Amino acid sequence: MQRREFLQTSILASTLLFVPKILHALDRGPGLARLADAPGARRLIVVQLGGGNDGLNTVIPYQNDLYYKARPTLGIKESEGILALDKGLGFHPALKGFKSLYDQGYLAVLNGVGYPNPDRSHFRSMDIWQTGSGSDQNLSTGWLGRYLDSGAPGCQNPYNALEVDDTLSLAMKGTQRKGLAFKNPDKLHQLTQNRLLSKVSRETGSDHHHAQVDYLYQTLAETASSADYLYNKSKVYKSAVTYPQSEFGKNLKTTAELINSGVESRVYYVALNGFDTHVRQHEQQQKLFTDLGDGLAALADDLQKNGQWANTLVLVFSEFGRRVGQNASNGTDHGTANPVFLIGGSLQQKGILNDAPDLANLDQGDLRHQVDFRGIYATVLKDWLGADDTSILGTDFERMRGLV
Amino acid sequence: MDTTQQLQHLYWRAGFGPRPQDVAAGLSPRKALRQLLRDSAQFEPLDAPSMHFEDPLGAVMAVPPGGPMPAKNPVSTSMVTTPDQAPATMSGSPAEAAPPAPVAALPARQPYRMGPGGVPRLRRADLTPEQRKMQNQGLREAFINISTAWMDRMATSPAQLREKMTLFWHGHFACRVRLPGPALSLHNTTRKYALGKFPDLLLAVSQEPAMLEFLNNRQNHKGHANENFAREVMELFTLGRGNYSEQDVKEAARAFTGWSYDAQGNFKFRPQDHDEGPKTFLGRTGNLRGEDVLAIILEQPAAATFLTTKLYRFFVNDTPDPARIAPLADAFRKSGYDIQDLMERMFSTDWFYDPANVGTHLKSPVELLAGIRRTLGVQLDNELPLLGYQRALGQVLFEPPNVAGWPGGRNWIDSSSLLLRLQIPAILFKNADFAVALKQDENDIAPNLTRADRTVKPTAGAHLPLGPLQQLLGATPAPAQPARLSEFLLQTPIRPENLALVQQAAAQNPVPAEALRNTLISLMSLPEYQLS
Numbered sequence: 001m002q003r004r005e006f007l008q009t010s011i012l013a014s015t016l017l018f019v020p021k022i023l024h025a026l027d028r029g030p031g032l033a034r035l036a037d038a039p040g041a042r043r044l045i046v047v048q049l050g051g052g053n054d055g056l057n058t059v060i061p062y063q064n065d066l067y068y069k070a071r072p073t074l075g076i077k078e079s080e081g082i083l084a085l086d087k088g089l090g091f092h093p094a095l096k097g098f099k100s101l102y103d104q105g106y107l108a109v110l111n112g113v114g115y116p117n118p119d120r121s122h123f124r125s126m127d128i129w130q131t132g133s134g135s136d137q138n139l140s141t142g143w144l145g146r147y148l149d150s151g152a153p154g155c156q157n158p159y160n161a162l163e164v165d166d167t168l169s170l171a172m173k174g175t176q177r178k179g180l181a182f183k184n185p186d187k188l189h190q191l192t193q194n195r196l197l198s199k200v201s202r203e204t205g206s207d208h209h210h211a212q213v214d215y216l217y218q219t220l221a222e223t224a225s226s227a228d229y230l231y232n233k234s235k236v237y238k239s240a241v242t243y244p245q246s247e248f249g250k251n252l253k254t255t256a257e258l259i260n261s262g263v264e265s266r267v268y269y270v271a272l273n274g275f276d277t278h279v280r281q282h283e284q285q286q287k288l289f290t291d292l293g294d295g296l297a298a299l300a301d302d303l304q305k306n307g308q309w310a311n312t313l314v315l316v317f318s319e320f321g322r323r324v325g326q327n328a329s330n331g332t333d334h335g336t337a338n339p340v341f342l343i344g345g346s347l348q349q350k351g352i353l354n355d356a357p358d359l360a361n362l363d364q365g366d367l368r369h370q371v372d373f374r375g376i377y378a379t380v381l382k383d384w385l386g387a388d389d390t391s392i393l394g395t396d397f398e399r400m401r402g403l404v
Numbered sequence: 405m406d407t408t409q410q411l412q413h414l415y416w417r418a419g420f421g422p423r424p425q426d427v428a429a430g431l432s433p434r435k436a437l438r439q440l441l442r443d444s445a446q447f448e449p450l451d452a453p454s455m456h457f458e459d460p461l462g463a464v465m466a467v468p469p470g471g472p473m474p475a476k477n478p479v480s481t482s483m484v485t486t487p488d489q490a491p492a493t494m495s496g497s498p499a500e501a502a503p504p505a506p507v508a509a510l511p512a513r514q515p516y517r518m519g520p521g522g523v524p525r526l527r528r529a530d531l532t533p534e535q536r537k538m539q540n541q542g543l544r545e546a547f548i549n550i551s552t553a554w555m556d557r558m559a560t561s562p563a564q565l566r567e568k569m570t571l572f573w574h575g576h577f578a579c580r581v582r583l584p585g586p587a588l589s590l591h592n593t594t595r596k597y598a599l600g601k602f603p604d605l606l607l608a609v610s611q612e613p614a615m616l617e618f619l620n621n622r623q624n625h626k627g628h629a630n631e632n633f634a635r636e637v638m639e640l641f642t643l644g645r646g647n648y649s650e651q652d653v654k655e656a657a658r659a660f661t662g663w664s665y666d667a668q669g670n671f672k673f674r675p676q677d678h679d680e681g682p683k684t685f686l687g688r689t690g691n692l693r694g695e696d697v698l699a700i701i702l703e704q705p706a707a708a709t710f711l712t713t714k715l716y717r718f719f720v721n722d723t724p725d726p727a728r729i730a731p732l733a734d735a736f737r738k739s740g741y742d743i744q745d746l747m748e749r750m751f752s753t754d755w756f757y758d759p760a761n762v763g764t765h766l767k768s769p770v771e772l773l774a775g776i777r778r779t780l781g782v783q784l785d786n787e788l789p790l791l792g793y794q795r796a797l798g799q800v801l802f803e804p805p806n807v808a809g810w811p812g813g814r815n816w817i818d819s820s821s822l823l824l825r826l827q828i829p830a831i832l833f834k835n836a837d838f839a840v841a842l843k844q845d846e847n848d849i850a851p852n853l854t855r856a857d858r859t860v861k862p863t864a865g866a867h868l869p870l871g872p873l874q875q876l877l878g879a880t881p882a883p884a885q886p887a888r889l890s891e892f893l894l895q896t897p898i899r900p901e902n903l904a905l906v907q908q909a910a911a912q913n914p915v916p917a918e919a920l921r922n923t924l925i926s927l928m929s930l931p932e933y934q935l936s
Contacts, residue, residue: 123803168819172818178819179818279533
């Protein structure tokens with residue numbers, strides 16, 4: 001049997017017939033696929049740099065001798081084409097895309113972002129960033145998942161938070177609501193497609209014994225209707241902008257096409273991996289930064305052309321930075337604080353927002369953090385998305401006033 | 405609820421599901437439970453040369469100098485998912501939040517350290533990228549071999565309850581380290597005491613190098629405490645939040661100073677690094693050591709309640725029922741925390757078989773995959789894809805998300821994971837030969853078929869013996885087979901409309917074996933199959 005044929009006749013698709021009526025009514029009703037405050041609703045795109053990006057070679061303190069002392073061969077010299085910014089800092093030569101965003105006033109740099117008692121394990125530190133926990137807490141929901149849970153306007157459906165990947169990150173999992181992960185709308189649609197879907201299902205009772213069954217059917221129904229919605233919507237716009245020929249470039253293009261098609265999603269999540277540069281950091285960062293900078297510059301261009309840039313904010317983070325001193329293999333080992341980038345068409349404050357990391361005051365060879373990342377989350381949640389940051393983060397973190 | 409349903413419920417909860425022959429044997433649930441306990445009595449360590457990694461290049465497990473204040477190892481660890489750039493030390497856990505030090509300079513690194521037998525060994529940080537890659541490959545393979553061997557046991561071992569308990573403790577004492585040796589050692593410790601006395605289990609686990617490393621007890625020094633282990637042992641392993649104070653954490657951390665391990669991976673108490681001063685912990689004062697702290701913890705009624713609640717949620721229902729938990733916790737404590745006694749009580753209650761507790765457990769990815777293999781007797785030519793599914797579905801053995809383990813329940817289910825779960829049976833059982841054709845004399849569906857027509861075809865090296873299923877179906881006529889198989893495969897009653905769908909799928913193919921294959925795949929593709 002051909003795969004295609006199988007999918008069309010698959011029981012998986014057929015079971016969608018039997019989603020209890022009440023769920024269908026909720027799910028397929030008219031007008032539900034509409035943000036409460038659309039159009040012009042603000043959206044957030046999170047870009048995760050996996051592996052621990054070396055922030056000191058990203059935003060380079062090229063006027064600081066201590067930087068070159070700590071990195072005799074890994075330090076990047078001005079003559080290599082550092083893209084000068086402000087406060088004695090400059091972008092890595094490969095970050096031309098970032099420099100152009102910076103020049104247009106679309107980019108802000110927050111130096112030295114981290115959290116107390118930093119953890120140097122990839123998976124644990126990523127967990128901390130994705131859940132928005134302290135290093136002494138273990139949370140099983142993500143910060144964006146809890147945003148979905150919070151009942152903020154326009155978060156009623158899985159497609160209100162989309163991850164361009166095959167599996168869903170913890171960041172996007174709430175208790176009640178979870179985002180939707182997919183590589184492209186067509187593939188997702190094909191999995192859930194069935195010509196009988198529109199047939200009315202038989203009513204089934206819902207006592208507590210079947211609560212779990214109902215939960216599964218409801219998730220399935222939401223998935224199917226989200227897949228429907230995304231498939232139909234995404235046909236509206238195909239991008240003509242040139243993105244990097246890479247997985248990351250393709251994922252950003254998908255993101256822009258969804259946005260420009262009018263998909264009403266509040267959150268997008270995209271990852272770029274490979275930043276664990278213990279060896280041969282130069283070559284790796286060169287490639288990754290070209291991808292990152294060019295990709296986000298293309299996205300900005302794409303969204304601008306379609307009038308979607310002013311209500312978009314991009315947050316770029318990594319689970320930790322690297323140690324100040326280079327290692328013996330022309331690389332760097334796991335460190336602590338790191339810059340975070342905010343990119344968007346409506347930034348209130350732009351450029352370098354705070355002091356460069358203090359290289360004269362290290363903690364055992366590591367940077368001390370100046371900004372708690374949860375303060376940035378709070379700012380984004382409250383000031384950008386209009387959500388209740390305190391309940392989502394569990395604590396009241398100091399926000400950066402007038403930033404977004 | 406009839407006896408068969410009760411029996412299936414017991415096999416799903418106390419193990420990885422019933423086999424057709426288990427159901428056909430028709431034991432009473434009580435007898436079946438006794439049988440399960442008997443079959444799980446033996447402890448057999450999981451071990452084979454392929455599960456170990458002998459590094460030809462150098463030690464990767466940091467061994468501190470003998471002094472009480474070892475230099476902080478600046479190098480940390482890597483995700484197992486990107487191991488080819490992994491740095492040193494065995495742990496998947498971080499270097500500690502260091503004691504305050506006036507000096508910011510890195511300590512000078514010695515090029516060699518002494519390995520076992522006084523042989524100097526290269527440090528990992530000094531390996532070439534190629535050497536690292538080779539090393540990581542070796543580490544990865546060892547972990548794959550451990551995982552697949554354990555998955556085999558879940559699917560095939562008669563010691564079903566011990567396997568299930570070991571999986572429970574694997575999530576309870578969640579730990580993630582880089583080296584397979586210490587991970588396997590911890591695994592075998594939990595396997596050994598899985599049905600024993602909890603105080604023995606707790607002490608043994610606490611003294612496993614993997615755990616000491618993961619929770620930073622090697623950075624817990626006299627005068628410079630690291631509270632990680634002390635905190636987690638109370639918050640996650642024994643008492644739960646709210647049953648101890650921050651002061652108790654501080655005092656307990658002092659008691660655990662000096663708990664370390666040697667180059668051979670054996671627990672080692674280092675008296676010179678132990679804080680000998682008096683401590684006051686949970687109201688008790690004295691020169692307490694780690695062992696004392698663990699003993700004092702287990703004197704608290706809260707410990708029995710916490711542990712029993714967690715077991716209830718795993719084995720009975722995700723929503724705890726304090727009225728049912730309280731007497732069990734009481735008996736658990738009175739028995740000296742006898743785990744087997746507690747499980748036997750739990751599985752012997754009337755309410756264990758209450759319909760509200762049947763078919764309400766969302767299978768974890770490991771339970772789902774092991775369950776498919778066990779209940780259908782599936783033989784696999786290649787087990788690697790299973791590890792891939794585990795990863796995609798969010799549960800990789802030996803890689804818990806953090807020290808709190810896998811949250812479980814509805815946390816397993818999101819749009820993408822549900823779609824994949826629903827497709828797994830089709831992925832597994834499409835377009836490949838069944839190893840076993842129906843025997844002529846067992847095939848009372850249509851006895852005159854050729855052998856080819858009696859051969860059912862699933863996929864890619866997944867072989868499904870049909871004999872046991874035939875035994876289960878007995879003389880059930882073909883039209884009634886979907887219903888009979890649904891009772892075996894699903895723990896909730898099948899909806900009539902779903903049954904009609906399954907019957908349609910079966911009827912699409914006139915060849916009985918193909919019809920049976922369609923029936924199985926259809927039933928396992930229903931959302932209800934995600935529940936046990």
